[in-house]
Amino acid sequence: MDQTIAHPDTPMAPTKPSEFSSPSHIQIRDLNVYYGDIRALNSINLDIPRHEITVIIGPSGCGKTTLLKSINRFLELIERTRVSGQVLMDGEDIYAPGVDVTEIRKKVGLLAQRPYPLPMSVYDNVAYGLRIHGLCKRGRDLDARVQRYLEIAGLWEEVKDRLHKPATSLSIGQQQRLCLARGLAVEPEVLLGDEPTSALDPISAQHIESRFLDLKERYTIVLVTHILRQARRLADYVVFMYMGEVVECGLAKQVFEHPKQARTRAYLEGQF
Amino acid sequence: MKKRHLEERIFQVLMMISFLLLAGSLGFILLTILIKGLPALNWAMISQTPKGGYYLGKEGGILNAILGSLTLATTGTLLALIISLPMALFLETYLRRSPWAEVARLCLDVLWGIPSIVYGAFGFTIMLALGLRASLLGGVLTLALLEIPLMTRAMDEVVRMMPHEVEQAALALGSTRLETALKVTARQMLPGIITAVLLAFGRGIGDAASVLFTAGYTDRLPTSFLRPVASLPLAVFFQLGMPFPEVQQRAYASALILTVIVLAVSLISRWLSHRFSRHTVR
Numbered sequence: 001m002d003q004t005i006a007h008p009d010t011p012m013a014p015t016k017p018s019e020f021s022s023p024s025h026i027q028i029r030d031l032n033v034y035y036g037d038i039r040a041l042n043s044i045n046l047d048i049p050r051h052e053i054t055v056i057i058g059p060s061g062c063g064k065t066t067l068l069k070s071i072n073r074f075l076e077l078i079e080r081t082r083v084s085g086q087v088l089m090d091g092e093d094i095y096a097p098g099v100d101v102t103e104i105r106k107k108v109g110l111l112a113q114r115p116y117p118l119p120m121s122v123y124d125n126v127a128y129g130l131r132i133h134g135l136c137k138r139g140r141d142l143d144a145r146v147q148r149y150l151e152i153a154g155l156w157e158e159v160k161d162r163l164h165k166p167a168t169s170l171s172i173g174q175q176q177r178l179c180l181a182r183g184l185a186v187e188p189e190v191l192l193g194d195e196p197t198s199a200l201d202p203i204s205a206q207h208i209e210s211r212f213l214d215l216k217e218r219y220t221i222v223l224v225t226h227i228l229r230q231a232r233r234l235a236d237y238v239v240f241m242y243m244g245e246v247v248e249c250g251l252a253k254q255v256f257e258h259p260k261q262a263r264t265r266a267y268l269e270g271q272f
Numbered sequence: 273m274k275k276r277h278l279e280e281r282i283f284q285v286l287m288m289i290s291f292l293l294l295a296g297s298l299g300f301i302l303l304t305i306l307i308k309g310l311p312a313l314n315w316a317m318i319s320q321t322p323k324g325g326y327y328l329g330k331e332g333g334i335l336n337a338i339l340g341s342l343t344l345a346t347t348g349t350l351l352a353l354i355i356s357l358p359m360a361l362f363l364e365t366y367l368r369r370s371p372w373a374e375v376a377r378l379c380l381d382v383l384w385g386i387p388s389i390v391y392g393a394f395g396f397t398i399m400l401a402l403g404l405r406a407s408l409l410g411g412v413l414t415l416a417l418l419e420i421p422l423m424t425r426a427m428d429e430v431v432r433m434m435p436h437e438v439e440q441a442a443l444a445l446g447s448t449r450l451e452t453a454l455k456v457t458a459r460q461m462l463p464g465i466i467t468a469v470l471l472a473f474g475r476g477i478g479d480a481a482s483v484l485f486t487a488g489y490t491d492r493l494p495t496s497f498l499r500p501v502a503s504l505p506l507a508v509f510f511q512l513g514m515p516f517p518e519v520q521q522r523a524y525a526s527a528l529i530l531t532v533i534v535l536a537v538s539l540i541s542r543w544l545s546h547r548f549s550r551h552t553v554r
Contacts, residue, residue, distance in 0.1 A: 072444060106446035116437040119460045119551040128455070129445045166551045179441070186445055 025050035025220040026071060026190065031085035033066055033075060040066045042244040043085070048237075053212060053221045055231045055252070058241035059272050064224040067241065068192050071222065072108040073101050089190070106133055109183035111196040111208075115175035117167030118182075122159050125167045125178055126150060129186035145185065153181035154211055173204025180211060191215065193223040197230065209234060228268065232256060240264045305531060309524030317525055322491045327511065329518045334526050336493050337507035341530070343408065343494045344487060344503055345477035348415030352423050352476075353469055355416070360427035377428070383421035389481035391418045396485040408494055408501040411487025418482050419472035426471055430464025438553050460552060463545035470541035474534050480505030504530040 024047035033041040041063050048054050056064045066075065073094060075081045086093045094104045106129075118125050126146045130136040136145055146163075150156040155177040159170065167178055176196065183191065193212070197205035212221055212234055225231050231238060235252040240261075248255060248264045259265045266272060273281075320333035367373035395414030404410055438460060442452040480503070488500030489510070504526055511523035 074440070074444065077440065077443065102446040102448055104446075105444055110444040112437060112441065112444075114437070116435065116441045117553060118438065118442060118456055119553050121551065128442075132445070132447055132451055132455075168551065168553055182445065 023050060024048060025090065026222075027086075027088040027091075028067075028070070029086040029088065031067075031070060031083070031087065033063075033070060034082040035078065036080045040244055041070070044246055046239060046246055046249060048220060048222060050220050051216055051218065052236040053216050053223060053234050054237045054239060055235035056222065056224045056239045056241060057226070057228065057231050057267070058247075059267065060226065062241045063244040064241055065194055066244075067239075068194055068222060068224050071190065071192055072105050072110055074110070076101075106186050107188050108190040108192060109186065109188035111176070111179055111183060111191065111193040113195045114199040115172060115179045117170075117175050117178055120167065121164045122167050122170065122178060123163040125182045126185050129182060133186055135185075135187065149181040149185045150178075152184055152211075152215075153177045154207055155181060171204075173200050173207065176200055176204065176208060177211070180208070184215075188219065190220045190222065193221070193225075195224055195226065198226075205230075240267060242267070302531070305524050305528045308521060309526075309528035312518070312521035312525040313528060317522065318529065321493060326491075327514055327519060329516045334502075334504070334507050334522075334529070336491055336502040337504045337526065338529060338533075340408075340487075340490075340494050340502035341477050341504040341533075344411050344415055344483060344501060345473055347408075347412045348476050349419060349423075349469060349473045351412060351416035352419040352472055356420055356423040356427060356468070356472075357465065359420075359424045360431055363424075363428050364431040377425070380421045380425050380428075384425060387481070388418055388479045389484075392482040392485050395482065399486060405498075406486060406488030406500045407496075407498050408487060409497040411483045411501060411503070412497075414482045414486040415476045415479070418479060419476050422475055423468050423472040426468035427461075427465060430461055430468065433464075434460055435553060459548075463549040463552060466541055466545045466548065470537055473537055477537075478505060478530065478534060480509055504533075 026048040028044050028046040028048075031041055031044040032039065044067060046067075056067060058064050069075050070083065070087055071094075075083055083095060085095075087095060089104075089107065093099070118128055120128070123146055126149050127136075127142055130142060130145060136142045147156060147160075150159060155174060158174060159178075162169070167175065170178060176199075191212075197208050200208065209230065212223070215221065216236075223231075223234065225234075232252070237250070238252045238255040239249040240247045240255065240259075240263075242263055248259060248261045250260075255264065256268065259268060316331065317333040318338060319335060320331075321336045322334065323330060323332035326332035363373055363376060367376065391414055395410060395417065398413075399405070399410045434457070439452050439457060442456040443449075447455070483503050484506065487503060489502050489506050490500045491502070492499075494501045507526045508523050508530065511519050511526060514520065
């Protein structure tokens with residue numbers, strides 16, 4: 001019998017970055033998260049490689065989103081949440097006292113499950129981040145940057161004539177690409193996606209997926225998904241979580257084709 | 273016809289009837305004040321203060337009441353806004369799901385339901401205790417008290433309807449809480465705030481009972497916070513009480529002026545909140 005099942009509390013050894021071509025960008029060390037008295041994450045140790053797509057899979061309620069939100073310090077928005085352990089980005093603990101949370105969130109973009117544009121025009125949505133971070137204030141330079149990020153998000157052609165229309169007038173699929181452009185505009189290093197295609201129609205979902213494949217050259221991408229086929233399409237590296245623990249992680253090919261753990265195999269075969 | 277379709281028909285007819293009743297009563301009220309008030313309405317009515325013997329049918333107008341009502345309602349609404357907006361934000365951001373929030377909302381709902389004459393009597397008692405006489409100040413304070421529950425609850429509903437994901441989106445981009453509040457939350461809430469403010473203004477300007485004892489009445493224009501001030505609802509009340517048909521007609525003309533002000537305010541508020549809700553995220 002598999003050892004992990006016999007002793008479910010055995011902590012996983014941290015994955016060695018040497019397994020991957022690129023050095024790890026984010027290192028998670030002994031991370032525990034509690035919602036009130038409930039332990040949502042149980043001593044997570046994980047290395048996330050730079051400029052690759054890491055996909056977190058697992059059944060609902062296993063802690064996928066919690067793990068994701070620990071990377072942009074979004075957990076502290078939820079009341080009665082306690083976090084212990086470290087999340088190191090280029091070796092610096094983002095939970096260390098004195099760290100400016102707005103700087104962390106500038107470095108780590110988030111694409112949510114459903115697109116929520118800001119209550120302003122298409123243009124202002126993209127310009128918002130540039131303005132608040134003082135990256136660019138006004139004028140032609142701002143116009144050019146807004147255009148560039150809309151192009152990267154694959155939205156420019158569709159919105160170039162309606163830049164000053166409300167962002168809410170776009171379709172849901174376009175809104176999600178707008179949210180991507182808005183997130184890219186603050187010049188992050190990491191992109192998080194929390195089931196970013198789950199509210200979209202298949203064509204729009206495909207749009208977003210192909211953007212991720214383009215973007216991984218320049219960004220470290222971490223995605224949560226419950227769609228296994230999507231994980232197979234996108235992942236360079238897979239993390240399988242179950243009941244708040246990382247059961248298995250490794251190169252996508254290896255995890256999908258030769259899972260080491262019985263629970264991973266069971267999940268991949270659709271048993272839960 | 274099947275029973276289900278019959279039910280559908282019956283309820284459609286019932287809804288139509290209730291709509292007609294509503295539209296009919298609005299039309300009837302407007303028609304009455306138009307027919308009875310229009311003949312007495314002239315430039316003097318809205319440009320002059322009452323001259324000697326005005327209430328006996330002689331010359332003059334009700335400029336004192338028009339300006340008085342506008343001053344009372346505007347100042348009272350501003351005062352109510354200063355208190356209601358932080359209260360609504362506090363209810364949502366800090367109390368949220370705590371039992372205290374429910375207690376606070378219950379208090380506001382009870383206060384909302386209290387008749388305005390009770391506010392008038394309460395305001396009068398407080399003024400007596402403070403040694404104040406019937407004055408613009410007294411009227412403004414009482415009107416603000418009257419408007420606060422309505423305004424706070426209306427705003428509270430708006431804040432509660434706001435999707436938190438919009439704020440989270442702003443935070444995820446690295447905004448501070450203040451930037452989020454001013455650039456995102458306020459923009460999102462603005463149409464609702466405008467509606468709440470103008471709803472309260474409408475209640476304030478039309479209320480007679482609360483200002484009866486607290487603001488008093490005068491034939492002069494409002495000049496000082498410590499002097500009594502006239503108001504349109506009381507102008508209607510006093511003129512209607514006179515035994516002369518021409519003065520009674522002027523009461524209807526005054527009612528017409530009040531209605532036009534309220535109508536204008538609600539149309540402006542509709543237009544404004546429509547304008548500002550262009551970008552609202554639902």
